[in-house]
Amino acid sequence: MAKKYKNKINKIRSFALSLIFIGFVIMYGAIFFRENQILVLIFMTLGLLCIIGSTVVYAWIGLLSTRAVQVVCPNCGKHTKVLGRVDMCMYCNEPLTLDPTLEGQEFNEAYNKKSK
Numbered sequence: 001m002a003k004k005y006k007n008k009i010n011k012i013r014s015f016a017l018s019l020i021f022i023g024f025v026i027m028y029g030a031i032f033f034r035e036n037q038i039l040v041l042i043f044m045t046l047g048l049l050c051i052i053g054s055t056v057v058y059a060w061i062g063l064l065s066t067r068a069v070q071v072v073c074p075n076c077g078k079h080t081k082v083l084g085r086v087d088m089c090m091y092c093n094e095p096l097t098l099d100p101t102l103e104g105q106e107f108n109e110a111y112n113k114k115s116k
C-alpha cells in the first residue's frame with residue numbers, strides 16, 4: 001500500500017517549520033534589493049508575516065494536540081495521537097481509526113469530512 005498520507009499533527013508541524021524557513025529566505029532575499037528601500041520593506045514584511053504565521057500555526061498545533069486522542073499504535077506499539085476520525089501513526093504511518101465502522105476499510109482522508 002502506498003503510504004502517501006501522513007499523521008496530521010506531523011504534517012502541520014512540518015508546514016510550520018517550512019514557513020519559518022521560507023520567512024528567513026524571504027528576509028535574506030531583501031539583501032539583494034538593498035538599493036530599493038521599498039522592496040526591502042516589502043520583503044522584510046513578507047518574511048516577518050511568514051514567521052508570525054508559523055508561530056500561529058505552532059499555537060494551533062498545541063491546541064489540536066490537546067484535542068487529539070492518544071492511542072497505542074497496533075503496528076509499532078508506540079503512543080501516537082489521532083486527530084479526527086482517521087489519522088496515521090506518527091511513527092510508522094499505520095492508518096488508525098477511532099470509528100469502529102471504518103475498521104479494516106481502505107484509508108480515505110475523506111472520512112474526516114463531516115457528512116450527514
Ligand SMILES: [Zn+2]
Pocket residue numbers: 073074075076077078080089090091092093094
Ligand atoms: Zn505505528
